[in-house]
Amino acid sequence: MPETVAIGARTTVAPISLRRRVTDHVMTGVAILTVVIVLAPLVAIFGYLLYRGVGSMNWAFFTETPKPVGEQGGGMANAIVGSIVILGIASLIGVPFGVGAGIYLAEFGRNRLGKAIRFTADVLNGVPSIVIGIVAYAIVVLYQKHFSALAGGVALAIMMVPTISRTTEEMLLLVPQSLREAAYGLGVPYWRTTLSITLRTATSGVITGIMLAFARVAGETAPLLFTAFGNQYWNLRADQPTAALPLQIYVYANSPYDDWHRQAWAGSLVLIILIVTAIAAVRYAVRRGSFGTA
Amino acid sequence: MPGPQPVEQAKVTAVPAPPAPLLRTSSGEIPDRVFKSAMTACGLAVLAVLGLIIYELVQRSGLSWHAFGFKFFAASEWDPVNEHFGALPFIFGTLVSSLLALLIAVPLAVGVAVFTTEMCPKVFRGPLSFFVELLAAIPSVIYGLWAIFVLVPILSRYIQPFLQKTLGWTHLFDGPPFGYSMLAAGVILAIMIIPIISSITREVLMVVPQHQREAVLALGATRWEMIRIGVLRNARAGIVGGIILGLGRALGETMAVTMVIGNRPEIAKSLFAPGYTMASVLANEFSEATGDVYLSALVEIGLALFFVTVVVNALAQLLVWTVTRGQPARGSA
Numbered sequence: 001m002p003e004t005v006a007i008g009a010r011t012t013v014a015p016i017s018l019r020r021r022v023t024d025h026v027m028t029g030v031a032i033l034t035v036v037i038v039l040a041p042l043v044a045i046f047g048y049l050l051y052r053g054v055g056s057m058n059w060a061f062f063t064e065t066p067k068p069v070g071e072q073g074g075g076m077a078n079a080i081v082g083s084i085v086i087l088g089i090a091s092l093i094g095v096p097f098g099v100g101a102g103i104y105l106a107e108f109g110r111n112r113l114g115k116a117i118r119f120t121a122d123v124l125n126g127v128p129s130i131v132i133g134i135v136a137y138a139i140v141v142l143y144q145k146h147f148s149a150l151a152g153g154v155a156l157a158i159m160m161v162p163t164i165s166r167t168t169e170e171m172l173l174l175v176p177q178s179l180r181e182a183a184y185g186l187g188v189p190y191w192r193t194t195l196s197i198t199l200r201t202a203t204s205g206v207i208t209g210i211m212l213a214f215a216r217v218a219g220e221t222a223p224l225l226f227t228a229f230g231n232q233y234w235n236l237r238a239d240q241p242t243a244a245l246p247l248q249i250y251v252y253a254n255s256p257y258d259d260w261h262r263q264a265w266a267g268s269l270v271l272i273i274l275i276v277t278a279i280a281a282v283r284y285a286v287r288r289g290s291f292g293t294a
Numbered sequence: 295m296p297g298p299q300p301v302e303q304a305k306v307t308a309v310p311a312p313p314a315p316l317l318r319t320s321s322g323e324i325p326d327r328v329f330k331s332a333m334t335a336c337g338l339a340v341l342a343v344l345g346l347i348i349y350e351l352v353q354r355s356g357l358s359w360h361a362f363g364f365k366f367f368a369a370s371e372w373d374p375v376n377e378h379f380g381a382l383p384f385i386f387g388t389l390v391s392s393l394l395a396l397l398i399a400v401p402l403a404v405g406v407a408v409f410t411t412e413m414c415p416k417v418f419r420g421p422l423s424f425f426v427e428l429l430a431a432i433p434s435v436i437y438g439l440w441a442i443f444v445l446v447p448i449l450s451r452y453i454q455p456f457l458q459k460t461l462g463w464t465h466l467f468d469g470p471p472f473g474y475s476m477l478a479a480g481v482i483l484a485i486m487i488i489p490i491i492s493s494i495t496r497e498v499l500m501v502v503p504q505h506q507r508e509a510v511l512a513l514g515a516t517r518w519e520m521i522r523i524g525v526l527r528n529a530r531a532g533i534v535g536g537i538i539l540g541l542g543r544a545l546g547e548t549m550a551v552t553m554v555i556g557n558r559p560e561i562a563k564s565l566f567a568p569g570y571t572m573a574s575v576l577a578n579e580f581s582e583a584t585g586d587v588y589l590s591a592l593v594e595i596g597l598a599l600f601f602v603t604v605v606v607n608a609l610a611q612l613l614v615w616t617v618t619r620g621q622p623a624r625g626s627a
Binding site: 016020021023024027028030031032033034035037038039041042044045048049052096097098099100101103104105107108109113114116117120121122123124125126127128129130131132133134135137138139158161162165189190191194215218219220221222225226229246249250253254261264265268271272275276279283 | 325326328329330332333334335336337338339340341343344346347350351354401402403404405406408409410413422424425426428429431432433434435436437438439440442443444485488492514516517518519521539542543545546547548549553573576577580581593596599600603604606607608611
């Protein structure tokens, strides 16, 4: 019924002038054009990355360490492992602190301290990664007297905490209050309620936050420049300079050698596959889980 | 914890409290307290980290601050050998490259946001915003790699000669079209900040109430007029917030810029000339800095960068909050 009323009403409205109709169409066209212009680099980057990356990958890339300047071949095996070590250290430090801070904000943080922490986390999120690198240099490298995987891990952990804590808080707040009350009513202490009921219910959302933070720092180069520093050889010790995939890509990209450029592309493809897989996993988890709005 | 009064009253009126739960709570009290303090410690760690950042930056830049004072930010000489340090070329480079990036990115990002929220068929909405946000997931160093091998050649072969021919009279595009330049830095930064600005703008546009749109349409507006009058005008503050958040990101961006800007501490009028930014000088020189004053001068640049980005980000958060009413904007995922 309402439709007929609307149609009846429209006939009495004066027709829209040509100028206004043209403007409308032109602006629609402009908006579509902006989408095309924005998506063009995306397509260009991924296309070129696949084109150069797939062609450059070979078995040696995944199994060998870099060859000296001038020699062909070699790979980034040590950088791939180094990245895993550094990211492992970062997660080991960053995840507990991030989740803990998130629990504090959601469960105990309805006060001024909570507000201050929330604001600080948002500020930390915006601090340039290179500045975080300086601080990690000052507190770890200067103390140890040499570059190390640990310093790189600390720098990345500092970058992970704000993202993890804020998403954890958001996800815990989505858990219905009645669940907490039910557990409390059964005589379960508050800490058990929080860990086994609230956090458990929000698991998929919390993991989403962790993966987002992980994807964000996985490609970070700037904070590793003077913390992990890079290494041409194998190193599995946390207190020694360590190669990392993004660092190796940076060094090779700036080099004048074609063979190193080729490996930089292969390294980039490996890195982007790692990150996109993490993000796709997040999207999948979010779609399946009942919580999560990321 | 409920206030003390109701508890008192309940105790007076009700039958004596059953002993079992009381026992349970008293045994659970210590673990509860430990748990709360552990979580509080994690929260305090966030504050401590920020405190540590400020402390380290201030303390380690002291030497340079004592040596040069405010002149550090006004002098344009950067001579590590003779230990004369002035940060002006880097400040200039950071500002110009970021503003150039905004100039390119803002119209595009707002256009994309308007298209996805107001014009796009519902089916494409999800995939489109996913693709735009995928741009945000690409690491800076890969942008740099792509820029070296694709963007810079395109700029030097096609775009720069074209700009020189058409806009040469402005003298903004003087000099040889070498590729590695302030212009290249601005373009790659623009590509990198578009997803941030457009995702915040989209969020802000989505919270504009539907009846605003309906009201404007009911007055006989076309779709564009509805967007202009009913949507964009209401979302202005939030869009500006998104733009400033993008600016904050551009100011601190390091790798991609370092790889294409040319890294020469000079203040040139031409956008074709190489430049240097605060973040790039840190990336290039920090691990090789010899001498305490040199290192201290670099840390002072870091401190300045930190201070500026914090102010810019706080301002942006405030503006976005006024529109979305306190829901945090997720700009930097």
